[in-house]
Amino acid sequence: MSTLRVTAEVLTVHEHPNADALELAQVGLYRAVVAKGVYRTGEAAVYIPEQAVLPPGLIEELGLTGRLTGGDANRVKAVRLRGELSQGIVCRPKALADVDLARAAAEGSDFAELLGITKWVPPIPPTMGGEVESAPDLLPWADIENVQRYPDIFTPGEPVVLTEKLHGSACLLTYVAGEMGPVRAKSGARGRVYVSSKGFGARSLALKEDPRNLYWRAVRGHGVAEVAARLCERLGARRIGIFGEVYGAGVQDLTNGADGRRHTLGYAAFDVSAEVDGAVRWLDAAALLEGELPVVPRLYAGPYDIARVLQFASGRETVSGRGLHLREGVVIRPAVERYSAVTGGRAIAKAVSPAYLTRKGGTEYE
Incomplete structure (x- = not known):
């Protein structure tokens, strides 16, 4: 949203x-x-x-x-x-x-x-809620604007990357090096793990570990905390944020071929942030996590053209490899991370499929 x-x-x-x-x-x-x-x-x-x-x-x-x-x-x-x-x-x-x-x-x-x-704030299903705690060290994820509303975020011909926007629920994980706490990576790395949703994360709240919770199931099932701990050591960071989409039946109406009610809960990382030497910067998730975690599909890399972006926003999903249903849309990033005066922050936007917007019986849980 x-x-x-x-x-x-x-x-x-x-x-x-x-x-x-x-x-x-x-x-x-x-x-x-x-x-x-x-x-x-x-x-x-x-x-x-x-x-x-x-x-x-x-x-x-x-x-x-x-x-x-x-x-x-x-x-x-x-x-x-x-x-x-x-x-x-x-x-x-x-x-x-x-x-x-x-x-x-x-x-x-x-x-x-x-x-x-x-x-409008969508309701929180029981599997996406739970007991929360204050987490001032949590690295947040911000809402991204629709490029159709703010077309000047990118300039024609600028090198960009389009990744598939999955219809799921955003999972925020922050690993803080050297901080003791009740939850740590199972690898035994000395650090604390915070897990949250986009809605709770916006209020600097983390979800306490619960095996019934959707986000904790995804984190534990895919070893996200362990990947974050290794990445933190590799980059010499104080904090690492890994942001991924949790998807499947029982999560949203579009499943991408996974089943969140069983052991096939889907997860795909779409962004990474790191605090190094006191500064937080955004990093290429595919470059850092390929082979470590599932990542969102990259659909296009090349010069920015709004007609091409809108073309890629529509079509069938590619995550399952079977084109099971329509695609939600795409996320647009510059090939080189930069600031945007239009957003007042990162140059990042989304384009959403008209078919997705007008589908019947859709769910929009955060």
């Missing part, structure tokens, strides 16, 4: 190819279906992204009663309207009637709090 921001945006308006009364308002590379004649190219309006939860009054004002998703019909989700993918809502709420939206767009103002809009 991406960061929730409700912002004013300058629009580009296109014809809807299948509906005379509708148009397509473009924000970044997203398009939202809107009523014809309400918006014009070059004008500013408010954009409410997917996964936003709207308050009842705003839902009624926008004429969306009973038309949103979720148990309370209050969550924004990608839909197809007359054959065109509509991602997010473009509107001009009454609460912002006196706001200069063009200026707000230039300044990047966030109206989420003012409009009472919050980010």
Whole structure:
């Protein structure tokens, strides 16, 4: 999931190819279906992204009663309207009637709090929860933005790498060298192991070891802590973070051929971070972990081209080797790790398959 921001945006308006009364308002590379004649190219309006939860009054004002998703019909989700993918809502709420939206767009103002809009947080299944403890040394994983929302993260022709985005649940492991604690790598290495999910990790919380817990099962089953301990010694690091996707039946609706309810729980590492000499840096997971742990498939390496990225985002999964179901999408990284002024941090983004966004009965547990 991406960061929730409700912002004013300058629009580009296109014809809807299948509906005379509708148009397509473009924000970044997203398009939202809107009523014809309400918006014009070059004008500013408010954009409410997917996964936003709207308050009842705003839902009624926008004429969306009973038309949103979720148990309370209050969550924004990608839909197809007359054959065109509509991602997010473009509107001009009454609460912002006196706001200069063009200026707000230039300044990047966030109206989420003012409009009472919050980010949807998926429920935590019992296998992904448990007893937690404070873990200030845990190396966190941040949400990454969708390249269609922020297309300027990368420049055309820049060398990039695309890896497959697996539909599972992110497992965070941090190994701290020389720190004694209740949980250590089974190899006997002198260090402490912290295991967490993306949601708990964002609050610097680690899950206490429990054989029923999904993440601990994956860590122990694939020897992730032992790999982290060896990597820590090899790099002369104080801390190592290994970030992997846990997947399979019983984890999410798309299984990639694994079964999380049995002994075939899937795991694939997608990122590594290391604290060396007081500085935390991100490292190439494939280069460091190949032969040690399963890693996410690399689908493409070459010059950045948004059309090519979106092409790779769709298609069938490759993890099982059998193309069992649709692919969630891809993660885009520069060939050489760098800072991005667009994200205010790492230059990293995702592109998600339209078929994944509009599938029926999908799960989105963190």
